[in-house]
Amino acid sequence: xxxxxxxxxxxxxxxxxxxxLKCNYSYSGSPELFWYVQYSRQRLQLLxxxxxxxxxxxFTADLNKGETSFHLKKPFAQEEDSAMYYxxxxxxxxSRLTFGEGTQLTVNP
Amino acid sequence: xxxxSQHPSWVICKSGTxxxxxxxxxxxxxxxxxxxxxxxxxxxxxxxxxxxxxxxTYEQGVEKDKFLINHASLTLSTLTVxxxxxxxxxxxICSARDRHRFSRAEYFGPGTRLTxx
Numbered sequence: 001x002x003x004x005x006x007x008x009x010x011x012x013x014x015x016x017x018x019x020x021l022k023c024n025y026s027y028s029g030s031p032e033l034f035w036y037v038q039y040s041r042q043r044l045q046l047l048x049x050x051x052x053x054x055x056x057x058x059f060t061a062d063l064n065k066g067e068t069s070f071h072l073k074k075p076f077a078q079e080e081d082s083a084m085y086y087x088x089x090x091x092x093x094x095s096r097l098t099f100g101e102g103t104q105l106t107v108n109p
Numbered sequence: 110x111x112x113x114s115q116h117p118s119w120v121i122c123k124s125g126t127x128x129x130x131x132x133x134x135x136x137x138x139x140x141x142x143x144x145x146x147x148x149x150x151x152x153x154x155x156x157x158x159x160x161x162x163x164x165x166t167y168e169q170g171v172e173k174d175k176f177l178i179n180h181a182s183l184t185l186s187t188l189t190v191x192x193x194x195x196x197x198x199x200x201x202i203c204s205a206r207d208r209h210r211f212s213r214a215e216y217f218g219p220g221t222r223l224t225x226x
Contacts, residue, residue, distance in 0.1 A: 032213050044153070044202070044217040046111075051212060086152065090213035096143060097204075097215055101152050 002027040004089050006100035013077050014108050021072040021103045023061075023087030031089045033063055033070040034097070038084040047085070048072070057081070077107045110136050113205050115218035122193055123226055129189045130221045132203030138183035139205035143215060144176070147200045159186040183208070193225040 003026045013019050025031060033050040048056055050063040050070060061072045070087060087100040112135040122128050132142055140161045145153040157178050158166040165178035175197075177189040186205075190197055200222055204215035 034214060036217075043219040044204075046214050046216065049212055049214055095213075096155055096158055097213075099152050 002031070002089055002091050002095075002098045004087050004098050004100040006085075006087055006103050008103050009101065010104050010106070012106045012108060015079055016076050019074050019077040019081070019105065019107070021085050021087075021105065023070045023072065023100060025068050025070065025087075025089050027068075027089060027091055029091060031091055033061075034088045034090070035059070035061055035070075035072050036086045036088055036099075038086070038102075040083070044086070077105075079107045079109055081105060082107045111207060111216040112136050113203065113216050113218040115201075115203055115221050117221060118219060119222040119224075121224045121226060124194055125192055127189055127191045128193055128223060129187055130201055130203075130223075132186045132188070132205070132218055134184045134205040134207075134216070137205070137207040137209065137216075139186075140183060140208045142180060142186040142203055142205045144178060144186075144188050145202045145204070147202055147220070153202060156188075190223065193223070195225045198223055198225045 005024045035047040036044050037047045038044045059074045084102050086102045088097045114133045116131045142159040144156045156171045159178045159180040161180045167173045180186040202220040204217045
């Protein structure tokens with residue numbers, strides 16, 4: 001079975017502070033990991049995928065297979081980063097995404 | 110790229126009637142689409158996986174006769190809520206997977222707000 005855990009439902013930081021949203025997963029094979037973001041009243045958007053090893057809007061995430069983690073990081077948070085963030089996992093080809101419960105990030109001025 | 114649309118964006122219907130929601134991939138082809146429900150301040154709950162040209166696969170506890178899914182082409186999947194009841198009121202979201210991309214990422218529609226009176 002595959003599972004995604006986001007231990008923090010709420011996370012609040014000040015503008016300019018570093019932010020880390022935690023994600024741990026359980027899956028016995030080779031997963032593909034994603035971060036999705038949902039801004040207020042907007043659709044869910046793909047933010048990052050681990051296979052791309054990219055930085056989007058200043059966010060990065062590294063897959064740590066030893067710790068089964070895929071934490072999302074940004075060195076300097078901005079107010080516009082305030083949103084709901086979901087970590088998701090896909091197992092074998094064609095299988096559905098498994099989502100974590102989400103972390104609501106609030107960046108205070 | 111990878112844009113998914115849904116229609117309608119919101120709908121109000123009377124109890125006992127049926128409602129059809131369309132999900133379209135606008136700039137890519139999708140052999141697989143997914144239908145979710147999202148409750149306020151909660152994560153997405155997968156209802157079913159829609160496969161082009163074949164029957165949908167429903168998650169446990171989802172009534173296939175109530176939530177009819179048709180994936181007739183590589184760019185269109187429809188969800189029909191039959192004999193709707195107030196408890197079916199929810200936010201329905203579809204997603205689609207690009208058949209030509211290596212990644213298993215899903216691209217999401219904006220959602221449809223269904224209110225059953």
